Amino acid sequence: MAKLGMASGGELEHDIARVMNASEVTNLRRLSGGASRETWMLSADGSDYVMQRVRAGRPDGLGLEPQVLAAAHRAGVPVPELVVDGSESTELERPFMIVRAVQGESIARKIQRDEEFTEARGVLASQLGAAAARTHQISADEVSGLNQSDQLTMYRNVMDELGEPHPVFEIAFRWLDAHRPAHARQTLVHGDFRLGNVLVGSQGLAAVLDWELAHVGDPMEDLGWLCVRAWRFGGAHPVAGIGSYEQLFDAYESVSGVRPDFDAVRWWEVLGTLKWGIICINQATTHLRGISRSHELAAIGRRVCENEYDLIEYLTEMVK
């Protein structure tokens, strides 16, 4: 998975053992994490855990993620079990949370190709449908303070701030605004539900990760985002590149009693494609404005056109 980083000097082990009420913490090692958080692996009293902590110098806390994770666990979604919610704590200097480690693979191309996931590939689309259905049974007010912003308006504002006009994206904005799904429910939405953010074992889905973008909205957003072409990682099938809409929808319906509306899912797929295109512009801009100079971010700028290309396909089909 991620690359091993530096080990710690011993003080942090001691502090972690204290917040966990464990007699000893061993094998503490830092993984290369995201931009805003550190990720650490550790063992305590014979079990493995993962600690996430806000990076030094980052003003953003952990937000509501520990509470969302706990709510998902109660709803029966496979997630890492929350062990310590340190979002308000100063005991490890910065906000943190500790979860029980889950074994599994997150790298898409391994899940899609490796021999050991053959069985998993047959059931993953159904398991993702069931996990989404359980997530969407969590009511909008179970975790208070969640973002309820309209996604289309949010990305309209991001697009305008970036100042890089793309005609195909403007067509998508017009079409999406004129064809919003009617009678959408309002539930907890994961917000980044896709291959890459789930752990998969030989039997299939082991855990749904990365709940930091959870918000309140139309639950079909999660199903649409899952099927965006970028998250098929080159696979031929709509769900994570390996499964069908039928598998996804059947499992969703069997858990929730609600059959996803194909047109609503496709609407969210179009929005997801537009959104990923805008995020690509944003990543390149982060580099170009010198906020974080990185050739990797720069390269993502040339992926914007993949989304224009996909949007032309979607919209041509839908406008007809």
Add this chain to the structure above:
Amino acid sequence: MTAPHDRPTASELLQAVKEWMEQDLMAGVDGRLAFHVRVAMNMLDIVDREITLGAPMEVRHEEVLRGLGVASDAELSLKIRMGEWDTAFLQLLEALRPVVEDKVRVANPKYLR
């Protein structure tokens, strides 16, 4: 080759760097660094394709914009946003398709269906 420069051409220079990265640099790295080297090699390929294929693409982009009665993507975007194309999206998508395909052909040709 562009006069008055000598060989290697710009494209040949890029390919020489890429071969060195592929054969020597990659052999000594793994994990995250290997991934970052692959990203860099990909970027050289993009630049190479843009140098090789770019000139007619620039002409085509200008022709398409002229055909749509605008001077720039920014102007066209504004008109779409004001609703001027609402009843002719299909026609507009067809007009823009070759331009977008050109962009993909340079950035990531494997992506084209």
